[in-house]
Amino acid sequence: MPNKEGHRHFGNVRKLPSGRFQIRYPGPDGRMRNGAETYPTRPVALRALSIIEGQITRGEWVDPERGKVLLRDYADRWVTQRPNLRPRTVELYRMLLRNHITPYLGGVPLGKLSTAMVREWRAELLGKGRSVSTLAKAYRLLRAVLMTAVNEDNILPRNPCRIPGAGTESPAERPTLTVRQMYDLAGEMPDRLFAFVLLTAFASLRYGEVTALQRMDLDLVACTVRVRHAFVRRPSGELVYGPPKSKAGLRTVSIPSGLVPVLRRHLDEFVDAEATALVFTGPKGAPLKRTNFNELSGWKEAVARIGKPDLHFHDLRHSGNTWAAAAGVSTRDLMARMGHDSMNAALIYQHASTEADQAIASALDARLAEVQDGDDQAGDDPEDGPAGARVPVA
Template sequence: MATIVKTPSGTWKALIRKNGWPTTSKTFRTKRDASDWSRRVEDEMVRGVYIQRTASERMTIEQALKRYLAEVSPTKAPKTAQSEIGSAKKLIEKLGSYSLAALSAEVISEYRDKRLSERTRRKTPVSNNTVRLELALLSHLFNTAIREWGVGLSGNPLLNIRKPSPGAGRDRRLSASEEARLYAAVDAHANPFLGWIVRIAVETGMRSSEITGLRRDQVDIARRIVRLDDTKNGSSRLVPLSREATAVFKRALGHPIRPLDTDLIFFGEPGRDGKRRPYVFSKCWRALRAELGMSDLRFHDLRHEAVSRFVEAGLSDMQVSAISGHKSMQMLRRYTHLRAEDLVATIDELDERRRG
């Protein structure tokens, strides 16, 4: 039976002591509210479904996200952790004042719809994938709070929320003239690293972070392979090198200006702490593509280009995924875009074989 007493401040405190359950109490404005809460909690205890909600009612989304960023995000890949900081910033701005217990599916659905209707600084709508990442972070936050932090919640309110569709994959391909102009421009850059990195991306399909993070012992020129230990999906893989890629790596490894304080192939200047980190080329890449009139060309499109060329060369889906590191065939196909004019030639060849 609950004990209900009036406090010196005029509120009503309900205290429940029941064998097998932790002592539970809560303060209310009226005695009736205290009595109603006590009956509900005692009923849940009898049925064995009681959840102590005090922590979830006190912890706000802002507090929970800050704890998540401090404890969980550092265990992920650096690029993922950095992305989560941006997602958390927007979630805190819009939902930060809600408690974990108060954030309902209705509130989250409204947040999703408003975000999708927003315009960015470039006057373009917020992408579906941006909102998907924000909702994914929020969902994992709830799972972590329930499973690891011991926060009393009846469930994850995002489980039945409709997620925005991922949208169509990008189909940006390099034409022969664009490739020639791009190579000429990167070769003319003051730092030869830029030209080598661009060529390696087109030849191997490696991500920019995978290329710039390479160390000398990861490249085996004799066997013509690169060993990637730390990848986006968490799996290591071996990347075969074409003759062109092998020649580029030979030039990069033989670069005469190589400091003794780093094993990175593509290194930057020492930071304030005296340590060298991977070469950062994003700023000069943006300036270069603007000069070439290719502002719509992202560096990641070079990975798309490489994967599409692997398929056009006749490699199977399994062979291509082994090179690119895609875990699912569905994701691989989102990255593969074959030119219709090239497919026409292939169809003609098949027709000739049948007739012959």
């Protein structure tokens, strides 16, 4: 109970010259703090002090001073200090903050953010024509930033991002090519990219992985591709040669034996003899940058000619993943082949079944043989070239 001077066991209450009452109390760190607001009577102030005491006892108290930091400043530091973010992820996060979050909520102190405010922000952007998919990404980023403020920095008592379904996106189904269509697409590409398209699809490789392959990574006797590196583009545009996207990305992938003649021809015609030579490069020998690939390869024209004008390069990997899944292997083995992380990433990385991976390659080999056999029967003319060489596909 307070004494005549307003003191009590936890904190104290004092009357201000204005006639209102202010509370003062020690935080969990022992530092004395003034209450964030004043109260009309002493009993009301004492009740507020009791509430704060209970919050500190239960570990639910948040420092009102820290809640004054602006969202824009906190989010910027969050991205900068977040460990293990890939350069492209950093670029995406900063774009979402710059274009969709900071202009609307950046000047709001963290402690003032509310679910109603977040709901209004989302509704305003939807009203301005922002796509549901883009807003779902922005919402998930905002939710992650504020979750750190709740769980790690003890700035907020709870996350104001509490809108059901706001972080969910339902992108359109991506197109999947058949093996026949993939061969047709490869045939529409420049000669030096014929094997590039096929290997990307049949080995389920990411763009950064396939462009970083070196001659030493292809074992054409064992029919495997070793993924050890990947090119990553920094926000500045600089290409960085480094490890794959995740630990699970370090992998050896079996490929159909039917691709071996195609790859041998490519290595003979377009790749330097050194073991470290890049397998796929531009016409002048430089790494294939994603930013100018469409123009360099004539991608838009090629996909239009096979009747798939909306096809993206990533759909090659998507198609390969779909074919691999049809081989009937387990989810664990399939994810190991694709280089995906999961809650059991370590288990996947260490115990992926080699036999299952070879089963995938064998199943793909049968499909590839059907296409190549059809080409051989359609072109017995000696001018068609040696078996496995690139041939026009009708």
